[in-house]
Structure formats: structure tokens, C-alpha cells
Amino acid sequence: ETVLTQSPGTLSLSPGERGTLFCRASESISTSSLAWYQVKPGQAPRLLIYGTSSRATGIPDRFSGSGSGTEFTLTISSLEPEDFAVFYCQHYGSSHTFGGGTKVEIK
Amino acid sequence: QVQLQESGPRLVKPSETLSLTCTVSGGSVSIYYWSWLRQTAGKGLEWIGHVFADGSTSHKSSLRTRVSMSVDTSKNQFALKLSSVTAADTAVYYCARDIRRFESGYLSIWFDSWGPGILVTVSS
Numbered sequence: 001e002t003v004l005t006q007s008p009g010t011l012s013l014s015p016g017e018r019g020t021l022f023c024r025a026s027e028s029i030s031t032s033s034l035a036w037y038q039v040k041p042g043q044a045p046r047l048l049i050y051g052t053s054s055r056a057t058g059i060p061d062r063f064s065g066s067g068s069g070t071e072f073t074l075t076i077s078s079l080e081p082e083d084f085a086v087f088y089c090q091h092y093g094s095s096h097t098f099g100g101g102t103k104v105e106i107k
Numbered sequence: 108q109v110q111l112q113e114s115g116p117r118l119v120k121p122s123e124t125l126s127l128t129c130t131v132s133g134g135s136v137s138i139y140y141w142s143w144l145r146q147t148a149g150k151g152l153e154w155i156g157h158v159f160a161d162g163s164t165s166h167k168s169s170l171r172t173r174v175s176m177s178v179d180t181s182k183n184q185f186a187l188k189l190s191s192v193t194a195a196d197t198a199v200y201y202c203a204r205d206i207r208r209f210e211s212g213y214l215s216i217w218f219d220s221w222g223p224g225i226l227v228t229v230s231s
Contacts, residue, residue, distance in 0.1 A: 030210075030211070030213040030215065032208065032210040032211065032213055032215040033213060033215040033216075035217040035218075037152075037218075039146075039152075042223065042224075043223055044111075044201075044220075044221040044222055044223045044224070045152075045201065045203075045218075045221045045224075046221075047217060047218060047219045047220075047221075050206070050215075050217045050219075051208075051210075051215065056219060057219075088151060088152055090152070090217065090218075092214070092215055092216040092217070095154070095167065095168070096154035096167075096216070097154075098151050098152040098153070098154075099151065100150075100151045101151045101152075
């Protein structure tokens with residue numbers, strides 16, 4: 001089973017700053033199988049990115065995804081107050097796996 | 108836009124069965140695969156399993172002996188049962204819709220719509 005490792009565990013940033021989140025796979029995976037989610041307490045998780053770089057419906061263009069092989073990145077170009085949350089990467093191979101998450105907090 | 112809502116008991120005793128229902132609105136359960144996931148305290152997200160409208164299911168291997176899922180197309184709902192629960196099963200449980208795509212020989216699956224989650228505590 002592919003293991004996803006996210007870094008950093010916590011990212012402390014100010015509104016307006018750029019955030020870069022990393023997701024490393026334990027083996028090379030297809031770019032079509034990597035997705036990113038935003039999770040806030042008490043709210044439904046939100047799909048941000050699928051297929052490594054495709055934005056889901058309604059997701060603002062400040063969110064972008066990139067990567068290949070074992071290294072994947074979610075970038076938030078300029079953080080808005082509503083963006084502070086926990087972000088997870090997810091892969092489907094023979095089963096579903098999630099990374100451990102990156103918390104983006106207000107500095 | 109499809110919306111999902113989890114419901115069920117929020118407190119379950121150890122060794123008993125956790126039972127949850129997901130009600131789907133704005134779309135039909137008769138198409139798509141539907142999944143259950145959970146997030147335990149201090150841990151990340153974990154996929155539990157999925158169910159299709161014909162009743163076929165697939166589960167995470169470590170939970171397979173305790174998990175059952177079903178679909179009720181007349182009520183536009185799907186359900187999860189997790190038996191012999193312990194404190195380790197205390198978690199926020201989510202239902203979600205699977206989106207599946209075949210591309211370059213690979214099957215990719217992601218979850219495009221989720222419920223808000225329900226906290227289920229296992230305690231006597």
C-alpha cells in the first residue's frame with residue numbers, strides 16, 4: 001500500500017502570504033490518482049484538486065496543484081482568512097490512502 | 108448540487124454495533140459509488156468502504172470482518188454498520204460520493220461531495 005507523507009505538519013502564515021504544502025508518496029504513483037482536500041472543524045471536507053492539478057468545481061484559482069512521480073505540491077498563492085484549515089492529500093491505488101495532513105494556521 | 112447528511116446515535120457502548128445513515132439530496136444514490144470515511148482524534152482520514160446501488164461493496168481490509176454497508180434507493184440513503192466497536196472506533200464519521208475515472212490504464216477515485224460529519228463516541 002502506498003504511504004503518503006505530508007509536510008510540514010503545521011504551516012504558520014499570515015493572510016496574503018503564499019503557502020506551499022508537500023505530499024510525498026512511498027512509491028511512484030499516477031498523476032491522475034492524487035487529490036487534495038480542505039477540512040475545517042464541523043464542516044464537510046472540500047475537494048480542492050483532483051488528478052494532481054485539476055481544480056474542482058467552484059475552487060478559486062489561488063489554489064493550484066502540481067507534481068509527478070513521488071512528489072506533489074499544493075500551492076495557495078495568497079492566503080485568504082477562510083483558507084486556514086487542515087489539508088490532506090489522497091491517493092487511490094489498490095485502496096485509498098490519505099496523508100497525515102498539514103495544518104495551515106494564522107501566524 | 109448534491110448534499111449529504113449523516114445521522115445516527117452519537118454514543119455507542121463497547122462491543123455493540125455502530126449504525127449510521129447518509130441521506131442524499133439533489134442527486135440519486137442509484138448512480139455513483141458512495142463511501143464512508145472517518146477521522147479519529149489525533150489521526151488523519153481513513154477510508155472505511157464503499158457501496159454501489161446494486162448493493163455491491165468493498166471495504167478496508169483491516170475492518171472487513173466488522174463492516175457492512177447497504178443502499179436504500181427508495182429513501183435515497185445508504186448505511187454503515189460497524190460491529191464490536193471499541194474506544195478506537197471513536198471518530199468523526201463522514202459519508203461521501205466517489206468520482207471514478209479511467210485514464211491511461213489507471214482507475215482514479217476521489218471524493219467530490221461530503222457530509223459535514225458526525226462524531227460518534229464509543230463509551231460505556
